[in-house]
Amino acid sequence: MNRAQKRRIGEYLIEKWFLFLATISIIVLALIVAFLFKEGIPIFKSVSVGDFLFGQLWYPTDEPADFGILPLIVGSLIVTAVSSMIAVPLGVLSAIYISEIARPSVKEILKPVVELLAALPSVVIGFFGMVVMAPFLQKVFDIPTGLNIVNASIMLAMMAVPTISSLTEDALHAVRRELREASLALGATQWETISRVVVPASLSGACTAVILGMSRAIGETMVVLMVAGGAAAIPESIFDSVRPMPASIAAEMGEAPFRSDHYYALFATGIVLFFMTLGFNLIADYISHKYKQVGTATL
Protein backbone atom coordinates (compact mmCIF):
# COMPACT_ATOMS: atom_id res chain seq x y z
CA MET A 1 0.00 0.00 0.00
CA ASN A 2 1.51 3.31 -1.04
CA ARG A 3 1.29 6.56 0.88
CA ALA A 4 -1.51 8.06 -1.15
CA GLN A 5 -3.72 5.05 -0.51
CA LYS A 6 -2.93 5.08 3.18
CA ARG A 7 -3.81 8.73 3.38
CA ARG A 8 -7.09 8.16 1.56
CA ILE A 9 -8.07 5.37 3.94
CA GLY A 10 -7.12 7.54 6.90
CA GLU A 11 -9.29 10.35 5.58
CA TYR A 12 -12.14 7.93 5.04
CA LEU A 13 -11.96 6.52 8.58
CA ILE A 14 -11.79 9.94 10.16
CA GLU A 15 -14.77 11.12 8.15
CA LYS A 16 -16.85 8.09 9.15
CA TRP A 17 -15.84 8.43 12.79
CA PHE A 18 -17.14 11.99 12.88
CA LEU A 19 -20.32 10.93 11.12
CA PHE A 20 -20.77 8.21 13.73
CA LEU A 21 -20.34 10.65 16.62
CA ALA A 22 -22.74 13.12 15.07
CA THR A 23 -25.28 10.38 14.48
CA ILE A 24 -25.12 9.21 18.09
CA SER A 25 -26.33 12.51 19.44
CA ILE A 26 -29.15 12.60 16.91
CA ILE A 27 -30.16 9.03 17.78
CA VAL A 28 -30.12 9.76 21.50
CA LEU A 29 -32.30 12.81 20.95
CA ALA A 30 -34.70 10.81 18.80
CA LEU A 31 -34.91 8.07 21.43
CA ILE A 32 -35.69 10.56 24.17
CA VAL A 33 -38.46 12.10 22.10
CA ALA A 34 -39.83 8.68 21.20
CA PHE A 35 -39.80 7.66 24.86
CA LEU A 36 -41.51 10.89 25.83
CA PHE A 37 -44.32 10.19 23.39
CA LYS A 38 -44.60 6.51 24.31
CA GLU A 39 -45.03 7.35 27.99
CA GLY A 40 -47.23 10.38 27.43
CA ILE A 41 -49.71 9.39 24.73
CA PRO A 42 -51.61 6.76 26.85
CA ILE A 43 -53.17 9.51 29.00
CA PHE A 44 -55.34 10.42 26.04
CA LYS A 45 -57.17 7.09 26.45
CA SER A 46 -58.67 8.47 29.68
CA VAL A 47 -58.76 12.21 28.86
CA SER A 48 -59.36 13.94 25.53
CA VAL A 49 -56.63 16.22 24.17
CA GLY A 50 -58.96 19.23 24.56
CA ASP A 51 -59.79 18.43 28.18
CA PHE A 52 -56.14 17.83 28.93
CA LEU A 53 -54.88 21.09 27.41
CA PHE A 54 -57.77 23.32 28.40
CA GLY A 55 -59.08 21.67 31.55
CA GLN A 56 -58.84 24.09 34.45
CA LEU A 57 -58.52 21.52 37.21
CA TRP A 58 -55.32 19.69 38.02
CA TYR A 59 -56.13 17.16 40.77
CA PRO A 60 -54.13 14.15 39.62
CA THR A 61 -54.50 12.19 42.87
CA ASP A 62 -58.22 12.72 43.52
CA GLU A 63 -60.87 10.06 42.95
CA PRO A 64 -61.85 10.62 40.19
CA ALA A 65 -58.72 12.51 39.11
CA ASP A 66 -58.73 15.74 37.05
CA PHE A 67 -56.00 16.11 34.48
CA GLY A 68 -56.45 19.64 33.14
CA ILE A 69 -53.07 21.30 32.65
CA LEU A 70 -54.28 24.76 31.65
CA PRO A 71 -53.24 26.18 35.07
CA LEU A 72 -49.76 24.72 34.53
CA ILE A 73 -49.51 26.08 30.98
CA VAL A 74 -50.70 29.50 32.13
CA GLY A 75 -48.22 29.32 35.01
CA SER A 76 -45.35 28.60 32.63
CA LEU A 77 -46.36 31.27 30.14
CA ILE A 78 -46.88 33.96 32.75
CA VAL A 79 -43.56 33.50 34.52
CA THR A 80 -41.86 33.39 31.12
CA ALA A 81 -43.62 36.56 29.99
CA VAL A 82 -42.96 38.51 33.17
CA SER A 83 -39.36 37.33 33.36
CA SER A 84 -38.86 38.40 29.73
CA MET A 85 -40.13 41.85 30.59
CA ILE A 86 -37.35 42.04 33.14
CA ALA A 87 -34.63 40.11 31.34
CA VAL A 88 -34.95 41.49 27.79
CA PRO A 89 -34.31 45.15 28.62
CA LEU A 90 -31.63 44.22 31.15
CA GLY A 91 -29.89 41.77 28.83
CA VAL A 92 -30.07 43.87 25.67
CA LEU A 93 -29.10 47.13 27.34
CA SER A 94 -26.21 45.54 29.22
CA ALA A 95 -25.03 44.01 25.93
CA ILE A 96 -25.15 47.44 24.28
CA TYR A 97 -23.23 48.92 27.17
CA ILE A 98 -20.60 46.18 27.19
CA SER A 99 -20.19 46.06 23.44
CA GLU A 100 -20.48 49.71 22.46
CA ILE A 101 -19.95 52.06 25.35
CA ALA A 102 -17.80 50.55 28.09
CA ARG A 103 -14.08 51.28 28.11
CA PRO A 104 -11.95 48.17 27.50
CA SER A 105 -10.96 47.96 31.18
CA VAL A 106 -14.60 48.06 32.32
CA LYS A 107 -15.59 45.61 29.62
CA GLU A 108 -12.95 43.15 30.76
CA ILE A 109 -14.59 43.01 34.17
CA LEU A 110 -18.25 43.25 33.21
CA LYS A 111 -18.33 40.63 30.49
CA PRO A 112 -17.06 37.73 32.62
CA VAL A 113 -19.24 38.81 35.54
CA VAL A 114 -22.40 38.68 33.43
CA GLU A 115 -21.35 35.34 32.05
CA LEU A 116 -20.59 34.09 35.54
CA LEU A 117 -24.24 34.63 36.35
CA ALA A 118 -24.94 31.80 33.90
CA ALA A 119 -22.63 29.56 35.88
CA LEU A 120 -24.67 29.89 39.08
CA PRO A 121 -26.44 26.57 39.70
CA SER A 122 -30.20 27.07 39.42
CA VAL A 123 -30.68 25.63 42.90
CA VAL A 124 -28.56 28.46 44.28
CA ILE A 125 -30.69 31.02 42.52
CA GLY A 126 -33.81 29.24 43.79
CA PHE A 127 -32.40 29.26 47.31
CA PHE A 128 -31.71 32.96 47.05
CA GLY A 129 -35.30 33.46 45.91
CA MET A 130 -36.61 31.49 48.86
CA VAL A 131 -34.62 32.98 51.70
CA VAL A 132 -33.95 36.52 50.47
CA MET A 133 -36.47 37.55 47.83
CA ALA A 134 -39.55 35.84 49.27
CA PRO A 135 -39.46 37.47 52.73
CA PHE A 136 -38.57 40.78 51.08
CA LEU A 137 -41.57 40.66 48.73
CA GLN A 138 -43.84 39.50 51.52
CA LYS A 139 -42.87 42.42 53.71
CA VAL A 140 -42.79 45.15 51.05
CA PHE A 141 -46.08 44.26 49.35
CA ASP A 142 -47.78 42.86 52.44
CA ILE A 143 -48.83 39.63 50.76
CA PRO A 144 -49.48 36.18 52.27
CA THR A 145 -46.57 34.51 50.50
CA GLY A 146 -43.42 35.69 48.75
CA LEU A 147 -43.29 32.50 46.69
CA ASN A 148 -45.18 33.73 43.66
CA ILE A 149 -45.06 34.84 40.02
CA VAL A 150 -43.02 37.96 40.73
CA ASN A 151 -40.38 36.10 42.67
CA ALA A 152 -40.11 33.30 40.10
CA SER A 153 -39.95 35.81 37.27
CA ILE A 154 -37.15 37.79 38.87
CA MET A 155 -35.15 34.64 39.51
CA LEU A 156 -35.75 33.34 35.98
CA ALA A 157 -34.75 36.74 34.62
CA MET A 158 -31.46 36.39 36.49
CA MET A 159 -30.92 33.15 34.63
CA ALA A 160 -31.96 34.48 31.23
CA VAL A 161 -29.97 37.74 31.37
CA PRO A 162 -26.55 36.14 30.74
CA THR A 163 -27.88 34.18 27.75
CA ILE A 164 -29.57 37.23 26.26
CA SER A 165 -26.70 39.54 27.08
CA SER A 166 -23.84 37.46 25.73
CA LEU A 167 -25.68 36.40 22.56
CA THR A 168 -26.82 39.97 21.89
CA GLU A 169 -23.31 41.16 22.48
CA ASP A 170 -22.02 38.69 19.91
CA ALA A 171 -24.58 40.01 17.45
CA LEU A 172 -23.56 43.62 18.12
CA HIS A 173 -19.92 42.71 17.90
CA ALA A 174 -20.48 41.13 14.49
CA VAL A 175 -21.63 44.45 13.04
CA ARG A 176 -18.82 45.56 10.76
CA ARG A 177 -16.62 48.38 11.98
CA GLU A 178 -17.05 50.00 8.56
CA LEU A 179 -20.73 50.60 9.28
CA ARG A 180 -19.98 52.39 12.53
CA GLU A 181 -17.35 54.48 10.77
CA ALA A 182 -19.74 55.31 7.95
CA SER A 183 -22.27 56.56 10.45
CA LEU A 184 -19.77 58.58 12.49
CA ALA A 185 -18.30 60.08 9.33
CA LEU A 186 -21.76 61.39 8.43
CA GLY A 187 -21.82 63.40 11.62
CA ALA A 188 -23.83 60.96 13.72
CA THR A 189 -23.13 60.87 17.43
CA GLN A 190 -22.17 57.64 19.15
CA TRP A 191 -25.72 57.18 20.41
CA GLU A 192 -27.23 57.83 16.97
CA THR A 193 -24.81 55.32 15.53
CA ILE A 194 -25.78 52.69 18.09
CA SER A 195 -29.51 53.20 17.86
CA ARG A 196 -29.86 53.72 14.11
CA VAL A 197 -27.14 51.52 12.64
CA VAL A 198 -25.61 49.02 15.05
CA VAL A 199 -28.76 47.81 16.78
CA PRO A 200 -30.88 47.52 13.60
CA ALA A 201 -28.04 45.68 11.86
CA SER A 202 -27.86 43.17 14.69
CA LEU A 203 -31.60 42.84 15.21
CA SER A 204 -31.89 39.26 13.97
CA GLY A 205 -29.12 38.15 16.30
CA ALA A 206 -30.66 40.05 19.18
CA CYS A 207 -34.10 38.49 18.52
CA THR A 208 -32.54 35.05 18.49
CA ALA A 209 -30.83 35.85 21.78
CA VAL A 210 -34.08 36.98 23.35
CA ILE A 211 -35.97 33.90 22.21
CA LEU A 212 -33.26 31.52 23.38
CA GLY A 213 -33.26 33.35 26.72
CA MET A 214 -37.02 32.88 26.96
CA SER A 215 -36.82 29.22 26.05
CA ARG A 216 -34.29 28.85 28.83
CA ALA A 217 -36.78 30.44 31.20
CA ILE A 218 -39.76 28.29 30.14
CA GLY A 219 -37.83 25.05 30.53
CA GLU A 220 -36.19 25.94 33.82
CA THR A 221 -37.31 23.60 36.61
CA MET A 222 -35.51 24.04 39.89
CA VAL A 223 -36.10 27.77 40.29
CA VAL A 224 -39.82 27.59 39.62
CA LEU A 225 -40.12 24.51 41.80
CA MET A 226 -38.58 26.42 44.68
CA VAL A 227 -40.02 29.89 44.36
CA ALA A 228 -43.20 29.88 42.24
CA GLY A 229 -45.31 28.67 45.15
CA GLY A 230 -46.74 25.56 43.51
CA ALA A 231 -50.46 26.43 43.34
CA ALA A 232 -52.05 24.63 40.39
CA ALA A 233 -54.61 27.34 39.76
CA ILE A 234 -54.96 30.04 37.13
CA PRO A 235 -53.50 33.16 38.78
CA GLU A 236 -55.52 36.33 39.22
CA SER A 237 -52.64 38.65 40.12
CA ILE A 238 -48.90 38.61 39.67
CA PHE A 239 -48.58 38.04 43.41
CA ASP A 240 -50.40 34.71 43.17
CA SER A 241 -48.55 31.41 43.35
CA VAL A 242 -48.35 29.29 40.22
CA ARG A 243 -47.21 25.81 39.26
CA PRO A 244 -45.34 25.94 35.95
CA MET A 245 -45.15 22.70 33.95
CA PRO A 246 -41.55 21.74 34.78
CA ALA A 247 -42.18 22.28 38.49
CA SER A 248 -45.24 20.08 38.36
CA ILE A 249 -43.40 17.29 36.60
CA ALA A 250 -40.44 17.43 38.97
CA ALA A 251 -42.56 17.61 42.11
CA GLU A 252 -45.01 14.87 41.24
CA MET A 253 -43.03 12.33 39.27
CA GLY A 254 -41.67 10.72 42.43
CA GLU A 255 -45.18 10.25 43.81
CA ALA A 256 -46.89 9.04 40.67
CA PRO A 257 -47.29 5.25 40.49
CA PHE A 258 -45.47 3.75 37.51
CA ARG A 259 -47.65 3.82 34.38
CA SER A 260 -50.65 5.20 36.20
CA ASP A 261 -52.76 7.90 34.58
CA HIS A 262 -50.93 10.47 36.69
CA TYR A 263 -47.59 9.20 35.37
CA TYR A 264 -48.83 9.36 31.78
CA ALA A 265 -50.26 12.84 32.37
CA LEU A 266 -46.89 14.11 33.59
CA PHE A 267 -45.17 12.77 30.48
CA ALA A 268 -47.87 14.34 28.34
CA THR A 269 -47.13 17.62 30.11
CA GLY A 270 -43.52 17.04 29.11
CA ILE A 271 -44.65 16.71 25.48
CA VAL A 272 -46.45 20.06 25.68
CA LEU A 273 -43.34 21.64 27.17
CA PHE A 274 -41.21 20.04 24.46
CA PHE A 275 -43.36 21.56 21.73
CA MET A 276 -43.19 24.97 23.36
CA THR A 277 -39.41 25.06 23.58
CA LEU A 278 -39.20 23.54 20.10
CA GLY A 279 -41.45 26.36 18.88
CA PHE A 280 -39.23 28.98 20.49
CA ASN A 281 -36.14 27.48 18.93
CA LEU A 282 -37.74 27.22 15.50
CA ILE A 283 -38.75 30.88 15.68
CA ALA A 284 -35.22 31.83 16.68
CA ASP A 285 -33.83 29.77 13.83
CA TYR A 286 -36.30 31.26 11.35
CA ILE A 287 -35.48 34.84 12.35
CA SER A 288 -31.74 34.35 12.21
CA HIS A 289 -31.98 32.72 8.76
CA LYS A 290 -34.51 35.05 7.26
CA TYR A 291 -32.58 38.20 8.00
CA LYS A 292 -29.24 36.68 7.16
CA GLN A 293 -30.36 36.19 3.55
CA VAL A 294 -31.75 39.58 2.67
CA GLY A 295 -29.77 41.77 5.03
CA THR A 296 -31.88 44.04 7.17
CA ALA A 297 -33.00 46.13 4.25
CA THR A 298 -36.50 46.67 5.50
CA LEU A 299 -35.46 48.15 8.80
Next chain:
Amino acid sequence: MSNKMKMATKNMTFHYGAFKALDDITLEFRENQVTALIGPSGCGKSTFLRSLNRMNDIIPAARVEGQVLLDGEDVYGPNVDVVEIRKRVGMVFQKPNPFPKTIFNDVAYGLRIKGIKNRGELQARVEASLKAAAIWDEVKDRLNESALSLSGGQQQRLCIARALAIEPEVVLMDEPASALDPIATQKIEELIRELKKSYTIIIVTHNMQQAARISNITAFFYMGRLIEVDKTETIFTKPSLKQTEDYITGRFG
Protein backbone atom coordinates in the same frame (compact mmCIF):
# COMPACT_ATOMS: atom_id res chain seq x y z
CA MET B 1 -2.54 77.70 -6.86
CA SER B 2 -4.80 80.68 -6.77
CA ASN B 3 -7.82 79.08 -5.15
CA LYS B 4 -8.77 79.92 -1.59
CA MET B 5 -7.25 77.71 1.11
CA LYS B 6 -9.87 75.39 2.58
CA MET B 7 -7.99 73.05 4.88
CA ALA B 8 -4.43 72.89 6.12
CA THR B 9 -2.27 71.09 8.61
CA LYS B 10 0.50 72.86 10.46
CA ASN B 11 3.32 70.82 11.98
CA MET B 12 0.91 67.99 12.54
CA THR B 13 2.30 64.96 14.36
CA PHE B 14 0.31 61.83 15.04
CA HIS B 15 0.99 59.06 17.54
CA TYR B 16 -0.57 55.63 17.99
CA GLY B 17 0.50 55.08 21.57
CA ALA B 18 4.29 55.27 21.45
CA PHE B 19 4.45 54.88 17.67
CA LYS B 20 4.83 58.07 15.70
CA ALA B 21 2.76 57.54 12.55
CA LEU B 22 3.02 61.07 11.17
CA ASP B 23 5.85 63.48 11.73
CA ASP B 24 5.52 67.23 11.33
CA ILE B 25 3.18 67.42 8.35
CA THR B 26 2.46 70.86 6.95
CA LEU B 27 0.16 70.78 3.96
CA GLU B 28 -2.52 72.98 2.37
CA PHE B 29 -5.66 72.07 0.50
CA ARG B 30 -7.31 74.56 -1.80
CA GLU B 31 -10.94 74.89 -2.79
CA ASN B 32 -12.20 73.11 -5.89
CA GLN B 33 -9.02 71.15 -6.27
CA VAL B 34 -8.27 67.50 -6.00
CA THR B 35 -5.26 66.70 -3.85
CA ALA B 36 -3.91 63.17 -4.13
CA LEU B 37 -1.94 61.62 -1.29
CA ILE B 38 0.37 58.89 -2.53
CA GLY B 39 3.00 56.70 -0.95
CA PRO B 40 3.72 53.07 -0.11
CA SER B 41 1.56 51.08 2.33
CA GLY B 42 2.06 52.13 5.91
CA CYS B 43 3.43 55.55 5.00
CA GLY B 44 0.74 57.26 7.03
CA LYS B 45 -1.38 58.70 4.22
CA SER B 46 -4.59 57.04 5.42
CA THR B 47 -3.87 58.04 9.00
CA PHE B 48 -3.35 61.58 7.77
CA LEU B 49 -6.65 61.55 5.88
CA ARG B 50 -8.54 60.16 8.84
CA SER B 51 -7.19 62.79 11.17
CA LEU B 52 -8.62 65.55 8.97
CA ASN B 53 -12.18 64.71 10.04
CA ARG B 54 -11.13 63.27 13.40
CA MET B 55 -12.08 59.70 12.52
CA ASN B 56 -9.02 58.63 14.47
CA ASP B 57 -10.72 59.86 17.63
CA ILE B 58 -12.31 56.45 17.99
CA ILE B 59 -8.89 54.82 18.34
CA PRO B 60 -8.14 54.95 22.08
CA ALA B 61 -4.38 55.57 22.05
CA ALA B 62 -4.34 58.06 19.16
CA ARG B 63 -2.87 61.50 19.83
CA VAL B 64 -2.56 64.53 17.57
CA GLU B 65 -0.17 67.45 17.97
CA GLY B 66 0.06 70.56 15.83
CA GLN B 67 -2.89 72.02 14.03
CA VAL B 68 -5.49 70.87 11.53
CA LEU B 69 -7.27 73.92 10.16
CA LEU B 70 -10.64 74.11 8.47
CA ASP B 71 -11.30 77.63 7.20
CA GLY B 72 -8.56 78.76 9.56
CA GLU B 73 -10.14 77.17 12.63
CA ASP B 74 -8.45 74.33 14.49
CA VAL B 75 -10.42 71.12 14.07
CA TYR B 76 -8.92 69.83 17.32
CA GLY B 77 -9.65 73.04 19.22
CA PRO B 78 -11.15 72.79 22.71
CA ASN B 79 -14.58 74.18 21.80
CA VAL B 80 -14.99 72.30 18.55
CA ASP B 81 -17.86 69.83 18.16
CA VAL B 82 -16.45 66.80 16.36
CA VAL B 83 -19.89 65.96 15.00
CA GLU B 84 -20.04 69.36 13.26
CA ILE B 85 -16.58 68.83 11.78
CA ARG B 86 -17.62 65.50 10.32
CA LYS B 87 -20.70 67.09 8.79
CA ARG B 88 -18.49 69.65 7.04
CA VAL B 89 -15.75 67.19 6.11
CA GLY B 90 -17.34 64.12 4.55
CA MET B 91 -15.62 60.81 3.98
CA VAL B 92 -15.74 57.94 1.51
CA PHE B 93 -14.05 54.73 2.60
CA GLN B 94 -11.92 52.17 0.86
CA LYS B 95 -14.46 49.39 0.92
CA PRO B 96 -18.01 50.36 -0.02
CA ASN B 97 -19.91 50.39 3.26
CA PRO B 98 -23.58 51.01 2.63
CA PHE B 99 -25.87 50.54 5.60
CA PRO B 100 -28.07 47.45 5.45
CA LYS B 101 -31.02 49.69 4.68
CA THR B 102 -32.91 50.64 1.54
CA ILE B 103 -31.11 52.77 -1.03
CA PHE B 104 -33.31 55.71 -0.12
CA ASN B 105 -32.81 55.36 3.63
CA ASP B 106 -29.09 54.93 3.16
CA VAL B 107 -28.72 58.30 1.48
CA ALA B 108 -31.31 59.89 3.76
CA TYR B 109 -29.45 58.72 6.87
CA GLY B 110 -27.21 61.75 7.23
CA LEU B 111 -30.09 64.09 6.41
CA ARG B 112 -32.24 62.56 9.13
CA ILE B 113 -29.32 62.85 11.55
CA LYS B 114 -29.27 66.52 10.66
CA GLY B 115 -32.90 66.66 11.71
CA ILE B 116 -34.59 66.87 8.32
CA LYS B 117 -37.93 65.08 8.62
CA ASN B 118 -39.98 66.60 5.83
CA ARG B 119 -40.62 63.82 3.31
CA GLY B 120 -40.56 66.13 0.29
CA GLU B 121 -37.28 67.71 1.26
CA LEU B 122 -35.74 64.32 1.97
CA GLN B 123 -36.82 63.05 -1.43
CA ALA B 124 -35.50 66.09 -3.23
CA ARG B 125 -32.14 65.96 -1.52
CA VAL B 126 -31.73 62.20 -1.90
CA GLU B 127 -32.46 62.54 -5.61
CA ALA B 128 -30.04 65.45 -5.99
CA SER B 129 -27.28 63.52 -4.19
CA LEU B 130 -27.81 60.39 -6.24
CA LYS B 131 -27.66 62.50 -9.40
CA ALA B 132 -24.50 64.23 -8.20
CA ALA B 133 -22.94 60.82 -7.61
CA ALA B 134 -23.95 59.71 -11.12
CA ILE B 135 -25.99 56.76 -9.94
CA TRP B 136 -29.53 58.14 -10.11
CA ASP B 137 -30.39 56.54 -13.46
CA GLU B 138 -29.34 53.14 -12.19
CA VAL B 139 -31.30 53.22 -8.95
CA LYS B 140 -34.25 55.55 -9.50
CA ASP B 141 -36.68 52.65 -9.93
CA ARG B 142 -35.41 50.65 -6.98
CA LEU B 143 -35.00 53.16 -4.18
CA ASN B 144 -36.77 50.81 -1.79
CA GLU B 145 -34.51 47.87 -2.46
CA SER B 146 -31.63 46.98 -0.18
CA ALA B 147 -28.46 48.96 -0.77
CA LEU B 148 -26.67 45.63 -0.46
CA SER B 149 -28.31 44.44 -3.69
CA LEU B 150 -26.16 46.88 -5.70
CA SER B 151 -22.85 45.97 -7.33
CA GLY B 152 -19.59 47.04 -5.65
CA GLY B 153 -19.13 50.03 -7.96
CA GLN B 154 -22.72 51.12 -7.47
CA GLN B 155 -22.39 50.72 -3.72
CA GLN B 156 -19.36 52.99 -3.73
CA ARG B 157 -21.18 55.65 -5.73
CA LEU B 158 -24.06 55.28 -3.30
CA CYS B 159 -21.61 55.92 -0.47
CA ILE B 160 -20.42 59.02 -2.29
CA ALA B 161 -24.04 60.13 -2.72
CA ARG B 162 -24.57 59.55 1.00
CA ALA B 163 -21.53 61.66 1.83
CA LEU B 164 -22.66 64.44 -0.56
CA ALA B 165 -26.22 64.46 0.78
CA ILE B 166 -25.25 66.35 3.91
CA GLU B 167 -23.54 68.99 1.78
CA PRO B 168 -20.01 68.80 3.12
CA GLU B 169 -17.42 71.37 2.15
CA VAL B 170 -14.55 68.91 1.90
CA VAL B 171 -14.75 65.29 0.74
CA LEU B 172 -12.09 62.84 1.93
CA MET B 173 -11.68 59.67 -0.08
CA ASP B 174 -9.63 56.75 1.19
CA GLU B 175 -8.69 54.67 -1.86
CA PRO B 176 -12.29 54.82 -3.05
CA ALA B 177 -11.67 52.69 -6.14
CA SER B 178 -9.23 50.11 -4.84
CA ALA B 179 -11.92 47.47 -4.30
CA LEU B 180 -13.51 48.05 -7.71
CA ASP B 181 -13.04 46.75 -11.23
CA PRO B 182 -11.58 49.02 -13.98
CA ILE B 183 -14.94 50.12 -15.37
CA ALA B 184 -16.33 51.03 -11.97
CA THR B 185 -13.03 52.77 -11.22
CA GLN B 186 -13.36 54.83 -14.37
CA LYS B 187 -16.83 55.94 -13.33
CA ILE B 188 -15.59 56.97 -9.90
CA GLU B 189 -12.75 58.94 -11.49
CA GLU B 190 -15.10 60.77 -13.85
CA LEU B 191 -17.25 61.52 -10.86
CA ILE B 192 -14.34 62.95 -8.89
CA ARG B 193 -13.45 65.27 -11.78
CA GLU B 194 -17.05 66.45 -11.79
CA LEU B 195 -17.24 66.86 -8.02
CA LYS B 196 -14.24 69.13 -7.71
CA LYS B 197 -16.31 71.89 -9.27
CA SER B 198 -18.25 72.08 -6.03
CA TYR B 199 -16.04 70.50 -3.39
CA THR B 200 -12.54 70.38 -2.04
CA ILE B 201 -11.39 66.80 -2.53
CA ILE B 202 -8.56 64.96 -0.82
CA ILE B 203 -7.96 61.46 -2.04
CA VAL B 204 -5.62 58.72 -0.90
CA THR B 205 -4.63 56.38 -3.67
CA HIS B 206 -2.28 53.51 -4.28
CA ASN B 207 -2.69 53.89 -7.97
CA MET B 208 -0.21 56.37 -9.41
CA GLN B 209 -1.97 56.62 -12.76
CA GLN B 210 -5.12 57.45 -10.91
CA ALA B 211 -3.39 60.25 -9.02
CA ALA B 212 -1.99 61.55 -12.31
CA ARG B 213 -5.38 61.40 -14.01
CA ILE B 214 -7.57 63.07 -11.45
CA SER B 215 -5.57 65.33 -9.15
CA ASN B 216 -4.32 68.90 -9.34
CA ILE B 217 -1.87 68.55 -6.49
CA THR B 218 0.00 65.43 -5.41
CA ALA B 219 1.63 64.90 -2.05
CA PHE B 220 4.11 62.07 -1.58
CA PHE B 221 4.29 60.49 1.88
CA TYR B 222 6.98 58.13 3.05
CA MET B 223 7.52 56.64 6.51
CA GLY B 224 5.21 59.12 8.19
CA ARG B 225 6.80 62.15 6.56
CA LEU B 226 5.64 64.41 3.79
CA ILE B 227 8.47 64.10 1.27
CA GLU B 228 7.29 66.32 -1.52
CA VAL B 229 4.17 68.18 -2.60
CA ASP B 230 3.64 69.97 -5.89
CA LYS B 231 1.41 70.32 -8.90
CA THR B 232 0.56 66.85 -10.14
CA GLU B 233 2.23 67.28 -13.53
CA THR B 234 5.40 68.51 -11.86
CA ILE B 235 5.48 65.56 -9.45
CA PHE B 236 4.99 63.10 -12.26
CA THR B 237 7.29 64.70 -14.82
CA LYS B 238 10.11 66.39 -12.96
CA PRO B 239 9.95 65.81 -9.21
CA SER B 240 12.58 67.73 -7.32
CA LEU B 241 13.60 64.83 -5.09
CA LYS B 242 15.24 61.59 -6.11
CA GLN B 243 13.11 59.67 -3.59
CA THR B 244 9.87 60.86 -5.19
CA GLU B 245 11.14 60.00 -8.62
CA ASP B 246 12.14 56.52 -7.50
CA TYR B 247 8.68 55.88 -6.09
CA ILE B 248 6.85 57.28 -9.08
CA THR B 249 8.86 55.30 -11.53
CA GLY B 250 8.27 52.16 -9.51
CA ARG B 251 11.83 51.63 -8.35
CA PHE B 252 10.62 51.00 -4.80
CA GLY B 253 7.40 50.89 -2.76
